[in-house]
Amino acid sequence: xITERKKQVLEAVIKDYVKTAEPVGSRTIARHYMPEYSSAxxxxxxxxxxxxxxxxxxxxxxxxxxxxxxxxxxxxxLINDGLINPIxxxxxxxxxxxxxxxxxxxxxxxxxxxxxxxxxTVAVMLPRQKDLRINSLQLMPISSARALLVVLTDAGIIRDxxxxxxxxxxxxxxxxxxxxxxxxxxxxxxxxxxxLLQGIAIHAxxxxxxxxxxxxxxxxxxxxxxxxxxRVFGSQNILFHTEFSDVEKARSFLSAVEEKQNLLKLxxxxxxxxxxxxxxxxxxxxxxxxxxxxxxxxxxxNGHRGSVAVIGPMRMPYQELLTTLSSTASILSGMLKNSLGx
Amino acid sequence: xITERKKQVLEAVIKDYVKTAEPVGSRTIARHYMPEYSSAxxxxxxxxxxxxxxxxxxxxxxxxxxxxxxxxxxxxxLINDGLINPIxxxxxxxxxxxxxxxxxxxxxxxxxxxxxxxxxTVAVMLPRQKDLRINSLQLMPISSARALLVVLTDAGIIRDxxxxxxxxxxxxxxxxxxxxxxxxxxxxxxxxxxxLLQGIAIHAxxxxxxxxxxxxxxxxxxxxxxxxxxRVFGSQNILFHTEFSDVEKARSFLSAVEEKQNLLKLxxxxxxxxxxxxxxxxxxxxxxxxxxxxxxxxxxxNGHRGSVAVIGPMRMPYQELLTTLSSTASILSGMLKNSLGx
DNA sequence: GTTAGCACTCTCGCCTTTCGAGTGCTAACC
DNA sequence: GGTTAGCACTCGAAAGGCGAGAGTGCTAAC
Numbered sequence: 001x002i003t004e005r006k007k008q009v010l011e012a013v014i015k016d017y018v019k020t021a022e023p024v025g026s027r028t029i030a031r032h033y034m035p036e037y038s039s040a041x042x043x044x045x046x047x048x049x050x051x052x053x054x055x056x057x058x059x060x061x062x063x064x065x066x067x068x069x070x071x072x073x074x075x076x077x078l079i080n081d082g083l084i085n086p087i088x089x090x091x092x093x094x095x096x097x098x099x100x101x102x103x104x105x106x107x108x109x110x111x112x113x114x115x116x117x118x119x120x121t122v123a124v125m126l127p128r129q130k131d132l133r134i135n136s137l138q139l140m141p142i143s144s145a146r147a148l149l150v151v152l153t154d155a156g157i158i159r160d161x162x163x164x165x166x167x168x169x170x171x172x173x174x175x176x177x178x179x180x181x182x183x184x185x186x187x188x189x190x191x192x193x194x195x196l197l198q199g200i201a202i203h204a205x206x207x208x209x210x211x212x213x214x215x216x217x218x219x220x221x222x223x224x225x226x227x228x229x230x231r232v233f234g235s236q237n238i239l240f241h242t243e244f245s246d247v248e249k250a251r252s253f254l255s256a257v258e259e260k261q262n263l264l265k266l267x268x269x270x271x272x273x274x275x276x277x278x279x280x281x282x283x284x285x286x287x288x289x290x291x292x293x294x295x296x297x298x299x300x301x302n303g304h305r306g307s308v309a310v311i312g313p314m315r316m317p318y319q320e321l322l323t324t325l326s327s328t329a330s331i332l333s334g335m336l337k338n339s340l341g342x
Numbered sequence: 343x344i345t346e347r348k349k350q351v352l353e354a355v356i357k358d359y360v361k362t363a364e365p366v367g368s369r370t371i372a373r374h375y376m377p378e379y380s381s382a383x384x385x386x387x388x389x390x391x392x393x394x395x396x397x398x399x400x401x402x403x404x405x406x407x408x409x410x411x412x413x414x415x416x417x418x419x420l421i422n423d424g425l426i427n428p429i430x431x432x433x434x435x436x437x438x439x440x441x442x443x444x445x446x447x448x449x450x451x452x453x454x455x456x457x458x459x460x461x462x463t464v465a466v467m468l469p470r471q472k473d474l475r476i477n478s479l480q481l482m483p484i485s486s487a488r489a490l491l492v493v494l495t496d497a498g499i500i501r502d503x504x505x506x507x508x509x510x511x512x513x514x515x516x517x518x519x520x521x522x523x524x525x526x527x528x529x530x531x532x533x534x535x536x537x538l539l540q541g542i543a544i545h546a547x548x549x550x551x552x553x554x555x556x557x558x559x560x561x562x563x564x565x566x567x568x569x570x571x572x573r574v575f576g577s578q579n580i581l582f583h584t585e586f587s588d589v590e591k592a593r594s595f596l597s598a599v600e601e602k603q604n605l606l607k608l609x610x611x612x613x614x615x616x617x618x619x620x621x622x623x624x625x626x627x628x629x630x631x632x633x634x635x636x637x638x639x640x641x642x643x644n645g646h647r648g649s650v651a652v653i654g655p656m657r658m659p660y661q662e663l664l665t666t667l668s669s670t671a672s673i674l675s676g677m678l679k680n681s682l683g684x
Numbered sequence: 685g686t687t688a689g690c691a692c693t694c695t696c697g698c699c700t701t702t703c704g705a706g707t708g709c710t711a712a713c714c
Numbered sequence: 715g716g717t718t719a720g721c722a723c724t725c726g727a728a729a730g731g732c733g734a735g736a737g738t739g740c741t742a743a744c
Binding site: 244 | 478480482484578596600
């Protein structure tokens with residue numbers, strides 16, 4: 001069994017190691033964290049903790065370093081014992097909202113400032129695009145034979161693409177086509193569009209090339225659904241942390257983060273829970289086996305969900321991080337609910 | 343005076359140093375580049391070149407390393423003596439054009455692939471937004487009291503923003519407002535919009551809040567003009583080069599590149615010439631004094647110009663780089679002229 | 685003008701030594 | 715029985731010493 005005092009020692013080791021990135025000795029703990037005991041006592045406890053698999057010694061006569069299991073225990077303790085109290089929104093919302101009107105802008109801006117703030121890499125997953133419902137469509141003329149097709153979806157996401165149209169169509173024609181299409185597609189999800197197009201073919205009055213354009217855009221959006229769904233910010237921040245002072249490691253981290261598929265998979269898993277942490281190899285990404293990923297999910301007004309993740313070395317200040325991240329997620333949810341959508 | 347043979351030696355030193363990143367000795371030159379002479383001869387030449395300020399010795403008994411002046415001479419020689427022949431467009435254009443319809447997409451995609459290809463950091467400067475001319479405007483309803491304002495400019499750049507509108511306006515109202523506005527603003531530059539809005543105030547029939555929205559958007563675009571005008575790709579590539587194996591240096595590079603103002607200034611200077619190189623301290627950015635920036639300019643159909651830059655250590659293969667970059671710029675110009683704008 | 689030869693310099697890698705932080709163990713203490 | 719002081723021991727990091735090798739400058743000969 002792990003006694004209360006062992007837990008204290010373990011927590012002290014974690015805190016000190018997070019701060020210094022150096023193996024922690026028994027004397028340091030006794031002096032700075034638990035002056036009521038002598039170093040010898042701590043030494044015995046640490047020896048036990050090592051045997052129990054929570055601490056490791058880089059070499060026989062050095063201090064100890066916390067383990068995946070140690071972090072796991074610590075983080076579980078933080079999450080389960082209610083030690084994470086998201087700070088109430090402090091009014092940042094109002095300052096930002098004036099200038100950010102599209103959902104992606106909001107999310108990306110928040111992510112960027114989060115990464116600046118905590119000096120880690122931040123990834124955000126946007127809601128899955130093919131589940132989005134179309135609100136309306138509009139065509140606007142660009143040149144004689146081309147038009148811009150703008151699709152407005154419920155989650156406040158706007159997408160556009162240039163489509164070829166017959167050169168005989170006037171702006172007014174395009175407008176009435178837009179109205180007709182809006183009516184027909186409104187409320188449908190993007191994945192339904194393809195099917196609808198088939199059924200619609202008979203209504204050939206609706207410019208076929210435009211139809212094709214809509215189909216293209218829908219396809220493209222679906223395709224993007226995986227690629228574009230993840231945005232990464234502050235990946236350079238990794239260079240601030242000593243575990244990456246070897247350029248080779250930094251490079252491997254960066255390439256792992258750039259290859260978004262893996263991260264995406266991980267973050268989709270986390271989207272249902274409120275907040276969770278994948279420590280070390282738990283994240284399942286080989287290149288990131290020495291890193292941790294902390295994921296929190298946010299919600300938009302109409303049931304769509306996304307998630308925000310902080311990625312950094314295993315040695316992270318989990319307490320602050322969990323607090324900050326869960327605050328961020330709840331602020332984000334708030335902003336998206338209030339300002340966009342229905 | 344610098345003799346022809348001295349130039350040959352200098353060029354050999356540069357080429358070898360670019361390849362190996364190690365100081366180059368006289369024997370290497372004699373063996374690999376100029377077997378018609380002995381190492382002693384080369385030694386004498388190198389000694390002269392050092393005295394003339396083209397080479398430096400890291401320490402007394404090591405090979406020599408080329409200087410800012412050496413690179414300068416070399417690059418001038420490449421540029422002036424017509425050694426840069428942009429490769430004719432090889433058909434990449436067609437493959438890309440189908441999927442890239444907006445000017446920014448085109449430029450950014452090219453920049454990204456350029457940075458992947460040459461493993462350096464690439465920056466692109468987009469045309470100055472406030473000089474862009476408005477082509478047309480369109481409002482589309484989002485919710486009861488909000489509309490999306492889309493502005494189409496000549497250079498194929500599309501911008502949008504959400505604006506507040508009176509809740510009484512129907513979609514048809516918005517459409518006719520759009521037409522009226524398009525008529526009025528078409529052909530004007532963004533910086534003229536502010537002034538026009540004043541004069542227009544009397545025509546109060548045009549929803550005042552929309553007008554305000556237009557003004558806001560114009561303002562915002564001007565504001566973005568500097569921030570958003572520069573895009574950076576592949577900044578992580580810097581980690582591939584030995585001169586940045588010290589993390590501290592890599593970090594300083596990355597922060598210098600992220601702070602876009604300086605780069606923007608530098609690239610604006612280069613926009614008038616076809617292609618030019620700023621070697622070492624010539625680029626005027628303190629953090630990049632050990633780096634070179636090679637800038638080429640591209641052109642869009644209607645007189646707007648932007649530029650592309652490759653940023654890397656001073657030790658770069660200038661010949662290939664200049665060729666690649668100038669090809670890229672000309673391909674880019676071609677694509678933009680053919681596919682967009684007038 | 686070019687080259688061969690030689691003495692000289694300086695870095696780099698390798699080894700050894702020293703220093704110190706930290707441990708484990710034992711014996712004494714409360 | 716838990717806690718503590720003391721001591722011998724281990725091992726890595728930093729410092730110093732040494733030899734090898736690459737490269738130079740200079741001189742004298744071709």
